Amino acid sequence: MSRASSGGRRTHDLEVSVTDTTSEQTERKLLDELYADFEDAGLIPLWTQVDGLMPMSPQSAAVPHLWRWAELLPIAERSGELVPVGRGGERRAMALSNPGLPGLPYATPTLWTAIQYLGPREVAPSHRHSQGAFRFIVEGEGVWTNVDGDAVAMRRGDLLLTPSWAFHEHQNVTDRPMAWLDGLDIPLVSKLDAGFFEFGPDELSTRETPERSRGERLWGHPGLRPIGRPDQPNSPLNAYRWEHTDAALTAQLELEQEGVPGVLEPGHAGVRFSNPTTGRDALVTMRTEMRRLRAGTRTTPVRTVGSAVWQVFEGEAVAQVGDKVFEIAKGDLFVVPSWCEVSLSARTEVDLFRFSDEPVYEALGLARTFRGEHK
Numbered sequence: 127m128s129r130a131s132s133g134g135r136r137t138h139d140l141e142v143s144v145t146d147t148t149s150e151q152t153e154r155k156l157l158d159e160l161y162a163d164f165e166d167a168g169l170i171p172l173w174t175q176v177d178g179l180m181p182m183s184p185q186s187a188a189v190p191h192l193w194r195w196a197e198l199l200p201i202a203e204r205s206g207e208l209v210p211v212g213r214g215g216e217r218r219a220m221a222l223s224n225p226g227l228p229g230l231p232y233a234t235p236t237l238w239t240a241i242q243y244l245g246p247r248e249v250a251p252s253h254r255h256s257q258g259a260f261r262f263i264v265e266g267e268g269v270w271t272n273v274d275g276d277a278v279a280m281r282r283g284d285l286l287l288t289p290s291w292a293f294h295e296h297q298n299v300t301d302r303p304m305a306w307l308d309g310l311d312i313p314l315v316s317k318l319d320a321g322f323f324e325f326g327p328d329e330l331s332t333r334e335t336p337e338r339s340r341g342e343r344l345w346g347h348p349g350l351r352p353i354g355r356p357d358q359p360n361s362p363l364n365a366y367r368w369e370h371t372d373a374a375l376t377a378q379l380e381l382e383q384e385g386v387p388g389v390l391e392p393g394h395a396g397v398r399f400s401n402p403t404t405g406r407d408a409l410v411t412m413r414t415e416m417r418r419l420r421a422g423t424r425t426t427p428v429r430t431v432g433s434a435v436w437q438v439f440e441g442e443a444v445a446q447v448g449d450k451v452f453e454i455a456k457g458d459l460f461v462v463p464s465w466c467e468v469s470l471s472a473r474t475e476v477d478l479f480r481f482s483d484e485p486v487y488e489a490l491g492l493a494r495t496f497r498g499e500h501k
């Protein structure tokens with residue numbers, strides 16, 4: 127195909143009538159030359175490209191998809207037996223790859239999601255990166271993640287933060303393996319050309335295994351902020367314990383029973399993990415939340431700009447995501463692409479962890495949400 131017959135030729139074919147007069151032939155020749163010069167000059171005229179440049183609404187390449195914990199865990203265990211963890215590979219993390227983003231280790235166009243596995247007594251070595259990260263634990267314990275030298279216990283139901291540029295390493299101090307969920311903003315940071323990485327020391331920064339990290343001891347008292355500490359873009363509270371999350375959700379549903387408003391919608395309680403210095407999201411680029419639905423609750427369908435990943439913490443539900451219907455149970459993960467409608471029906475009481483890239487859209491003035499049935 128010649129240069130002139132790409133893109134622009136289609137439009138300009140329309141301008142050439144069946145009866146090709148001499149003047150039309152001249153014009154055609156001039157247009158061919160013009161389109162060739164566009165290419166040589168490194169230009170693409172808008173009128174040949176307008177499709178897709180400005181869709182009427184977001185057209186994500188990502189698709190709704192489900193990964194079952196019961197399938198992920200045995201694969202992670204086999205990797206634990208066969209694949210060492212150490213310098214170079216750094217982490218035994220297996221990324222969810224969205225079928226709409228083939229070949230890429232991305233759950234959505236902005237969010238990396240992986241199951242990570244650390245065997246008995248294993249250590250994942252120290253490093254830091256500009257990508258922000260968190261861990262969420264659906265089962266197990268025994269690993270401490272050392273974040274800038276602060277040892278943070280990882281236990282069922284906890285959310286642990288590894289903000290951008292904090293050194294971190296993971297240490298399994300038990301004879302049992304442990305698997306958990308990793309969320310990172312890797313694809314977003316890649317798209318923004320903002321990736322930095324540095325190896326840390328080969329020796330562990332600490333072998334301590336405290337109940338509570340220094341971050342929790344300083345920042346983990348409800349409504350009490352240490353005086354003299356400045357605001358930080360990412361939360362200095364590095365662990366959000368299940369005990370507190372559970373109590374907050376329980377209280378919301380109890381208050382609803384007592385006639386006090388507080389829940390998101392009838393039978394639907396929710397908390398957002400927040401940065402105690404700003405009241406905003408715990409991480410600058412990722413929203414992290416826990417939802418609890420009473421058995422039998424069906425949530426209002428919602429569409430939001432930005433993508434989300436959900437993981438069932440406990441219980442059973444049906445998730446309707448776009449035209450897909452997922453029967454979900456403990457540990458199962460599903461993806462909601464941008465502007466794709468999602469609603470949940472709780473078969474039992476169900477707790478769900480959710481994370482998304484919404485803070486990015488809010489910061490850029492691009493956030494939109496539509497609640498209700500779509501016409």
Ligand code: 1HN
Pocket residue numbers: 217219240242259294308310312
């Ligand atoms: C990383 O540092 C972790 O620290 C997990 O646990 C997943 C994926 C890509 C690059 C770095 C971790 C990662 C990662």
